[in-house]
Amino acid sequence: MISRRKVIKGISAIPVLGFIGASGIGTAEAMTGLDPIDVKKPSVKRDYFKELGVRTFINAAGTYTALTASLMPKEVIESIHYAGHHYVSLDELQEKVGARIASLLRCEDALVSAGAFSAIVYATAASMAGKDQEKIKQLPDDLRGIKDEIIIQKAHRFGYDRAVRNCGGKLVEVETRQDLEKAVNEKTAMMFFFNDANKRGKIKDKEFVALGKKHNIPTFNDCAADVPPVENLWKYTEMGFDMVAFSGGKGLEGPQSAGLLLGRKDLIEAARLNMPPRANLGRGMKVNKEEVLAMLIALELFLERDHEKQWEIWENEISHIQQSISDIQGITTEMYVPEIANHVPSLRVVFDNSITRHSPRDIKEALVKGIPSIEVANATENELFLTTWMMGKGEEKIVASRLAEELRG
Numbered sequence: 247m248i249s250r251r252k253v254i255k256g257i258s259a260i261p262v263l264g265f266i267g268a269s270g271i272g273t274a275e276a277m278t279g280l281d282p283i284d285v286k287k288p289s290v291k292r293d294y295f296k297e298l299g300v301r302t303f304i305n306a307a308g309t310y311t312a313l314t315a316s317l318m319p320k321e322v323i324e325s326i327h328y329a330g331h332h333y334v335s336l337d338e339l340q341e342k343v344g345a346r347i348a349s350l351l352r353c354e355d356a357l358v359s360a361g362a363f364s365a366i367v368y369a370t371a372a373s374m375a376g377k378d379q380e381k382i383k384q385l386p387d388d389l390r391g392i393k394d395e396i397i398i399q400k401a402h403r404f405g406y407d408r409a410v411r412n413c414g415g416k417l418v419e420v421e422t423r424q425d426l427e428k429a430v431n432e433k434t435a436m437m438f439f440f441n442d443a444n445k446r447g448k449i450k451d452k453e454f455v456a457l458g459k460k461h462n463i464p465t466f467n468d469c470a471a472d473v474p475p476v477e478n479l480w481k482y483t484e485m486g487f488d489m490v491a492f493s494g495g496k497g498l499e500g501p502q503s504a505g506l507l508l509g510r511k512d513l514i515e516a517a518r519l520n521m522p523p524r525a526n527l528g529r530g531m532k533v534n535k536e537e538v539l540a541m542l543i544a545l546e547l548f549l550e551r552d553h554e555k556q557w558e559i560w561e562n563e564i565s566h567i568q569q570s571i572s573d574i575q576g577i578t579t580e581m582y583v584p585e586i587a588n589h590v591p592s593l594r595v596v597f598d599n600s601i602t603r604h605s606p607r608d609i610k611e612a613l614v615k616g617i618p619s620i621e622v623a624n625a626t627e628n629e630l631f632l633t634t635w636m637m638g639k640g641e642e643k644i645v646a647s648r649l650a651e652e653l654r655g
């Protein structure tokens with residue numbers, strides 16, 4: 247946060263005429279005559295969620311959208327505060343933030359979308375209509391003269407491919423390389439890949455990219471939940487995917503209603519033509535200036551992080567929870583790491599239902615109802631899943647003791 251003291255210090259440090267022409271945070275604040283942060287900052291004494299009766303909880307689940315996914319680091323919240331006190335041109339901000347993101351992530355261009363879902367919408371719209379203003383206006387219901395077929399492997403179908411249909415795109419399912427080559431025609435707009443399904447599909451990522459290049463069709467990869475590892479942020483554009491999407495509010499810990507679309511300059515430029523302020527297909531997927539900036543700051547922070555050390559911390563937290571319940575009859579635990587999406591140390595608690603007093607679902611419910619409330623990822627007949635990934639410092643101790651208490655109770 248920009249404190250009043252910092253602003254005043256900034257003013258006194260530069261000559262009066264100097265600060266008028268200078269750029270920088272302190273200057274812009276000073277020129278308004280007020281310190282708007284002090285004036286507008288809501289009282290931190292209010293407990294809004296408590297006033298509303300909205301439950302807050304310890305997140306031992308991970309980045310679930312329904313559970314508001316992740317918390318933004320202090321620096322990211324500060325950038326939201328900062329942006330909230332300045333007018334800018336939305337296009338200029340998107341362009342400059344996009345260029346900065348592209349240079350950080352070694353790709354040609356980038357934009358900040360309203361989450362990964364909206365990145366899919368923009369990628370599809372860009373592939374269908376290009377930069378043709380008439381075609382852009384036609385989307386999604388008037389498809390005369392527009393390429394409207396999007397090829398997808400059957401094993402890659404998932405809930406979010408809905409975003410393609412939002413543009414008027416038709417999903418064409420294929421299974422093999424031969425199917426795909428047969429499906430390609432003059433109506434093919436894009437080839438859609440769901441990164442987490444790489445193993446399930448017959449055509450793997452590199453071959454998919456090669457087929458796109460062979461037929462001159464843009465390829466898109468949905469990597470929404472696929473950081474960590476950090477290298478994934480450039481791995482797939484470098485592999486040759488023309489566009490790649492990430493969620494802003496999952497592993498990147500940026501605004502939950504932001505995301506990244508990375509890739510080829512001409513396609514990102516075409517994608518931008520569908521964005522606000524223009525009243526085109528993407529008009530309802532506005533990202534405000536606060537979140538455009540915060541997305542960049544979250545990304546910078548993520549890139550600067552010591553990822554190896556972070557991994558060790560997660561492992562230690564998981565093993566602390568394991569140890570706290572290791573002596574309970576009928577309970578065994580296993581640390582595991584999902585291969586692509588949600589690739590972080592996670593814990594599987596296995597119940598021998600003939601010995602344990604409670605089922606995993608009972609335990610999950612008891613944790614939600616307890617004080618403090620705790621959300622875990624999932625409960626099946628005989629398993630409970632959780633991760634410390636999205637938890638605050640020290641919260642693993644609370645989760646460990648609550649879990650032990652419920653399992654013993």
Ligand SMILES: *Cc1c(COP(=O)(O)O)cnc(C)c1O
Pocket residue numbers: 311360361362363364406442468469470471492493494495502504505587
């Ligand atoms: C979460 C997710 C999305 C949607 O992401 P948002 O950022 O919430 O819009 C899309 N695709 C996949 C694979 C996801 O995991």
